[in-house]
Amino acid sequence: MDNFILNKENEIYYECGYSCDNVIFLNLGDEKYFITDGRYTIDATQNATAEVITTKNLLKTAKEILLKKRIKKLKIDPANWDYESFVSLSKIVTLQKIPNYSHKKRMIKSQKELEIIKKSVYLGALAFEEFKTEIEFNINEFELSYRFKEKLSARGSRDLSFEPIVAINENSAKPHAVVSEKILNKNDILLLDAGLKYQRYCSDRTRTINPNNNSMSKIQKFENSEYQKIYDIVLKAQEEAIKNIKIGMPIKKLDEIAREVITKAGYGEYFVHSLGHGVGLDIHEWPYVNSRNDIKIKEGMVFTIEPGIYLPDKFGVRIEDMVCINLDGSVEVMSEYI
């Protein structure tokens, strides 16, 4: 029976099953208002479990409803609102600032959400498999990425979770590599990080492979012994973290476990990011799996486990899978389906 206001697409989808890129959503007790412009009236009316109101000035209409309903207090995530809109709202209602209001609600997934996410992860893993036979030598990262996206998007009929990373050798040493004209050659190392959306829920997966072998398996054999050495450390870090996932454990413990494997092997300074992040309607959401987050692991959580070692100007290895805690308490490594 909360009173709250939202303006972010995914946050609103979560509340009423529909969203668009120009909407303010009001939840006033048990009444819900989807305030949008004329472009979305028909779709919203058919799909949103909320009263759809069409207007040219969303904020003005929201304020009119708040006044009419004599609303005194309204929850709001201050990071999502521009200064002018926030001040304008605050003149007619007491705003209760709640950072990450929607992220907190969405951290624990329902059975239905878990099923959708599993399908998203399955389709993502399938796209990695389909892409295998498209990998050729003497073509560049742009062309590889284009072919990968053809599979991930099913020729444009599905959205991607994010622009895929396709990185060869020294480019793979950049955790957020951008696709370039670098050409793939035999015995290179190739990092692939990609995901797609199914019913708006994201998947996310990384494989680092020897392109000679035509396999997306996590068992990778490299001619180059340094590649193999680093690969095996990262894989061990991932396996140790996954093996130790337990309900009730502070999630930062997982980052610690993976980091310890890498640090003991002498590469701690090259694991430059945190271990993982939650995944859902947003590609990055709660719970973050880093060294500071002491939130406890619970049923319904979905997050990535993605350790990496990045040797500047040489190469990088990252292995990423999505994990969920099922409602029965079992831990499932989702992107290992295939």
Added chain:
Amino acid sequence: MDNFILNKENEIYYECGYSCDNVIFLNLGDEKYFITDGRYTIDATQNATAEVITTKNLLKTAKEILLKKRIKKLKIDPANWDYESFVSLSKIVTLQKIPNYSHKKRMIKSQKELEIIKKSVYLGALAFEEFKTEIEFNINEFELSYRFKEKLSARGSRDLSFEPIVAINENSAKPHAVVSEKILNKNDILLLDAGLKYQRYCSDRTRTINPNNNSMSKIQKFENSEYQKIYDIVLKAQEEAIKNIKIGMPIKKLDEIAREVITKAGYGEYFVHSLGHGVGLDIHEWPYVNSRNDIKIKEGMVFTIEPGIYLPDKFGVRIEDMVCINLDGSVEVMSEYI
């Protein structure tokens, strides 16, 4: 010698020739600071004409610089900042709120910008031509869109200005149609609205065509007499507006001229949007070509002229070209190059 702060990617690119998705830019007199995180340090240092500062907390570092340099007043566009950041900044410096600060600066293009935009428009028009032979009957809008994007993006090596609109028959009656599974048949009417980016500058173009004829020309012949009637009215509206572009004229006059042609033909109520918009680093920027904007047409402006008639549940016609006012005062219809 202004003091101002920016956080939007294109606004910052305009100031220093480089940008990324996590940056705060400070212009303090003749000093420029590009404050970003470690992922972008190398690229920024190589490309930005500003001092690059790497930090984990952008806002905190920006505030430290402002304090150190004893800055008292700072220009800011309040719509671009979330409430918390704005309030945090306002505690250490007097913020001068200037709505559309960057849009105003960027409305008049330089000779170099005009040349880049012309190239972007040329490549966009070329992609329409290349797509011609990819149009087939019995395939759906998704597949058509996929093939169109292959040409527009040159197989993923160029960014698009926006997700293209590919709309058949009744779908073309929606000004912002979303790609669907609708199949293209002979004698249909097909609306195509797309653009690409060249050196970050956008192009934008719409053609409504008879797919039987394999032509992207504005001279279109339809078997269906209603299609032809509406098409001819929209084309006349566009031609009249373009013919009348004059330096010093309030830009709203163009909307009025096009609207009068359509209204006189009896379809005024079906021209449901404004005549056009500026184009540059953003796909929609100043000057807006609508019935309220009385800004005067000037050398260096770039905008679209895109009248449309939308008959709900039947079909729609829109014809869009980009126009620029060259620095010598001549008017150029850029997307008619091909």
